[in-house]
Amino acid sequence: MSSMLEGLLPRQERTTMADKVYLDIKRLLLSGSIPPGEKVTLRGLANVLGTSPMPVRDATTRLVIEGALDMLPNRGLRVFKPKRQKFHEIVKLRCCLEGFAAEEAVGNIDQKTIAEIKAHVRKFDRLGRQKKIDMVAVIEANRDIHFTLYAAAGMPMLETMIENIWTQIAPVFALSMSTKDRRSEKWESFDHHDRLVQALLARDGQAAREAVVADIRDAADYIESIANLSD
Structure with a gap:
């Protein structure tokens, strides 16, 4: 059938403006x-991204469906901030999915990928210990560590599930690395990342799982102590 239809329609670019805007807002x-909990508007996002409100509307509709944004009664938008029970559920899901992905990755990972993860860990450490911290760069380095690991599991559906949860909960988990409330040298992530690298080098799947789960749980405990999550 594809041969019958070939040439009947002009080829379209795979990435539309709405796709690009969606990825920009997601980032x-x-x-x-x-x-988390911040109200945003289509016009405000459009101004930040330098585009018109139309692709922003399409992009935010997708993010509402994914749970990253909440639609307000007045058609405004708010960044998702979970209630306490929902937060606990998300933490459990992250521990299950990401711990499993880490353990699976150990069975597939090669030396090149381990070297990439080590480089991301060194970058995270360097950025996190600077006097003036670029928090966006630190958080992106942390994401690179985790998703390079999860991709190594070779399970695209699992990786997509993890990605969807991160999109929803990332603004809340970013609070665990806020220098406003505690100094960066107090971050437990430095030790957890080091333990993860050692587990990968030793090809110890259980230790890799434990390092990832401990990273998630420590961040969650700190967030719960400062984020004023409602019941």
Whole structure:
């Protein structure tokens, strides 16, 4: 059938403006640049991204469906901020999915990918220990560590599930690396990342799982202590 239809329609670019805007807004959410519970508008996002409101409307509709944004009664938007019970559920899901991905990755990972993860860990450490911290860069380095690991599991559906949860919860988890409330040297992530690298070098799947789960749980405990999550 594809041969019958070939040439009947002009080829379209795979990436539309709405796709690009969607990815740009998603990056803002994943980096924690927009705080949880923050209200945003189509016009405000359009101004930040330098585009018209139309592709922003399409992009935010997708993000509402994914749970990263909440639609308000007045048609405004708010960055997702979970209630306490929902937060606990998300933490459990992250521990299950990401811990499993880490353990699976150990069985597939090669030396090149381990070297990439080590480089991301060194970058995270360097950025996190600077006097003036670029929080967006730190959070992106942290994301690179995790998703290079999860991609190594060779399970695209699992990776997509993890990505969807990160998109939804990233603004909240970004609070765990806020230098406003505690100094960066207090971050437990430095130790957890080091343990992860050692587990990968030793090809110890259980230790890799434990390092990832401990990273998630420590961040969650700190967030719960400062984020004023409602019941």
